[in-house]
Amino acid sequence: MQPADNPQSEDISGNGTLDYQGYADAGCQTELTMDDIEKMEDVLRQNTTELGDLRTKALDTQFNQESFEKNEEKTKFYTGLPNFLVLIQMFELCEPYITCGPMSVLSKFEQLVLVLLRLRLNLPLKDLAFRFKISVPTASRVWHKIIDILHARLEFQIEWPERHVLQATMPMGFRQSFGRRVAVIIDCFEVFIERPSNLLAQAQTWSNYKHHHIVKFLIGIAPQGYVTYISCAWGGRVSDKQITIESGLLKNLLPGDVVLADRGFNIGDIVGFYCASVQIPAFTKGRKQLSAYEVAETRKIANLRIHVERVIGLVRRKYQILQSRAMPIENMATKSGEALALMDKIGVICCVLSNLSESVVPLE
Incomplete structure (x- = not known):
């Protein structure tokens, strides 16, 4: 079978190499138009925005420090406090007295928030256990422990x-x-x-x-x-x-x-x-x-x-x-x-x- 006639790949150097000079001015060929590319970029930006919104909504269902720091309304609703600054100052006042062992499911901040949720919304312990993904006995222990700490650390305000x-x-x-x-x-x-x-x-x-x-x-x-x-x-x-x-x-x-x-x-x-x-x-x-x-x-x-x-x-x-x-x-x-x-x-x-x-x- 004879090789295909392709003058651009013809061996003209005499030393067995091919001359690719013919490709010097060739561009990258695609069937996409500029409108198609711009539409794809718009879809990418939209998906990025939606992922950010999903992350924000995911934080709204959590009770860690980051989720409250980024949402003042959430702080007001779940704690009754005017803003996150007051919440974090109260947490820093109590934090040295809150224990959090290596096997603890909840962070120190989450333990405080659990108690504030119950005070604020009068939630039963079983509800809190579901929200924080812990057992009812654990929720009860956190409730009694943090109440004692809050009373001891905040009583001077009255x-x-x-x-x-x-x-x-x-x-x-x-x-x-x-x-x-x-x-x-x-x-x-x-x-x-x-x-x-x-x-x-x-x-x-x-x-x-x-x-x-x-x-x-x-x-x-x-x-x-x-x-x-x-x-x-x-x-x-x-x-x-x-x-x-x-x-x-x-x-x-x-x-x-x-x-x-x-x-x-x-x-x-x-x-x-x-x-x-x-x-x-x-x-x-x-x-x-x-x-x-x-x-x-x-x-x-x-x-x-x-x-x-x-x-x-x-x-x-x-x-x-x-x-x-x-x-x-x-x-x-x-x-x-x-x-x-x-x-x-x-x-x-x-x-x-x-x-x-x-x-x-x-x-x-």
Whole structure:
């Protein structure tokens, strides 16, 4: 068979090599047009963008530090904190006390987030176990361990302010009504609990007003709108007056201080022992109507006292564990060697976390 006639590959050098001079000006041949190439580049860019979006969505379903750092809305929704900076500062405060062994499934940050999720959304432990891909006993151990750490490391944030600090930042509404004398606004809020099996506990926690077994917290806020006092949990049968007297809140009062309270806090005589006074709305009991002066004073007190109810509402909305319809009764028990029950620690932590957000009280 004769070789194909191809003059460009003909041996013309005389030494057995081929002369490829004929290929010097040849270009790369393709059937694709420039429009086709541009379309392929567009598809490549689109795929790259979609991969980035998928990665972002994948991070949204995770609870590691990176996923919160890149999503402020996620931080607000799952923790109730205003931004990631506050979250990471709180984590750095607690991180040295959180253990994370070589066999740990969760990082230290994820352990903290697990607890914040439960406080924020009142999620059951089984739900948390599914979300974090751990067992229910592991979720329970993390919950109890981190709650203790949060309480120990954050409790200092609930502090009764010095008088000069209160007076220097007193909101205008309080100054116009009471000068700079208001030290605290007090009220109680309730948390529903399971029905205790013990008959005495049933009697102590039953509330005829709520028709349910409850525990009550006494809360005090500064005129600036931040929680400055939170009591331990008391049985629902105890009166607001008794909690106020026995909780120790009144020991913080100084001569000349004014306490704002609701009608249920008939504590004027006790507050008087501290050379302070209490302002409560006037009663109509036994009378047909209030005088014009009493109406004006009642309106003035009510307009300022409402701030404590706003703060309570904020804490309960932010941390829905306080809205539980049946808080486990074991959370009310105090463990051996500890002074506080789990419920007491939860109340403190929720108030601290709420204090880290912007106040609901306008300063002007």
